[in-house]
Amino acid sequence: MATVSTSGQSHDMGLHTEKLTNRTQQRFFDAGESANLTYAWAPEVDTNKVGTLDCEGMDATAINIRIRQLMSEGCGTINLSNPGSMHGLCVGILSRLQLNVTGSLGYFGCGLIDGPNVNISGRVGWSCGENMMAGTIVVQKNAGSTFGAAIRGGDLVCRGDVGSRTGIDQKGGTIIVGGKTGAFSGFMMQRGRMIILGDAGINLGDSMYDGTIYVGGKIEGLGVDAVPADLNDLDRKWLKSKLDLYGMEAPNGIDNMQKIVAGKQLWNYDNLEPSEKKLVL
């Protein structure tokens, strides 16, 4: 575990202004955040050794077992084809791996991963990348709802449009959406950052505890306790480096992106008197 730090650039960017008494296990990021893109403790793999996996006629369990077999044989790259939008594929991969998926995944694709770099040529269903710890997932087309639910690290990228509740309960990492997202994106977000290059639906950042949401398009409505904040130079620098990494651009330029953070008025909510609750709601 990395050393717990109570200072760093995340403070300079306006996050973590709260006192961290009795709070541990919080890893702060540097602006480049490259350390989060692969699992730091995983052994190196030979990406030149390529395994292929045709999913035609296989069920999800058999496919996931086969991925592990190929990894144990030393394959650092796996090219997976014909996934047929099946659910629960490519889950629980806990090591470095270059995984290239030709086709679309169903629900819970690439959930619980810790370290692989995944490219998906098609679309993903609900809850792609749920609980991912590290690594990258790049989806070339659209994604369903609860994209990146409760992710804790790594980069989760969708070049197309995403459904509702994107990044619900996000606890770390970065979610990047090339198009628009639906309602309740960033709902109960706790840490991490989300970049939405298109429009965002109603109740954006509803009940967020912390974290930052950047929006390039229109925001249909902010949720409870989500408040606008000013972009600073560190935001712009980080946004540029992150978007450059995936060859993406803000439609109206980075300078015109909106930044949304938690108002933190709901913190210690339970200690408020009923009359005070009315004030914050």
Next chain:
Amino acid sequence: MCGIAGLIHKKAGGANIGQEMTDMLQALKHRGPDSTGYALYGAPISNYIMRINLAEQADTKKGFDVATQLQSRNDQVDARMAELGAQVAKKENSTSYALRYEVSFDGDLKNLIDYIEDIEGVEVMSCGNGLELIKDLGDAAVVSAQYGINSFQGSHAIGHTRMATESDVDIRSAHPYWAYPFADVSVVHNGQLTNYWTNRRALERLGNRFNSNCDSELIAVYIANRISEGDDLEKAMRRSVEDLDGVFTYLVATSDSLGMAKDVMAAKPMVIYESDDFIALASEEVSIRKIFDHDIDTFDPYEGEVRVWQL
């Protein structure tokens, strides 16, 4: 949980929608294996097609002298049709309890249906010029084999696989629901409605009939009521998003259109594929992929979204 699916072939002549819908619904079996239902739209005919159930499937497997009772109900249906001047052009038995009639009738359709449903245990599942509404217990393969659906040719269809959460596992609680008394209008639904009783009481006071305690029936009755108030399908559906509370995605089909609506929280899934001559919708993409042997581009509709496609 429930799974719903819909498809539209815009090309003249239609396609083998029976087989396609069976494949789509079988792929959604994991969302609900309790019952499966189809609303298939074939080429319209001048007569009315009526699907009538004489009893619940479970009732035919127990009790005394069931065959005689079914025959008695069947005779009463025939007698009441004749009494009101409905001429039976064709009559088929899909099962011992499910009948299919082709009827020539010029009178008040609602009156005829009410009179038939007045017979104990008898329910008119659907009525229309192209609509074939078939629903029974079991997965799509079972129901399809039972009713010979796989060879059905038509233009569009909606279907449903049910996981019973709010009401019994029986045919009357299975989907699709026909929007009685409007010919050729049917509904499938995935979700739960939380203001079911409030709306049901209000609609019952207006004279609407409910055959089950399934919350999904409310949508069919609601749509029927709005159409009777003069709304077109899209307007009725947009209004439903405001009036119905809960989590839902539902599909409505008529003789020449198919629509979808999603609740304001977008809590229930839907995936759409659109091309110039074919449209498919389903709770999961894996269902649509059963029709294609190659990757397709799909998207999710957003919260509160209503879409209606014309044939």
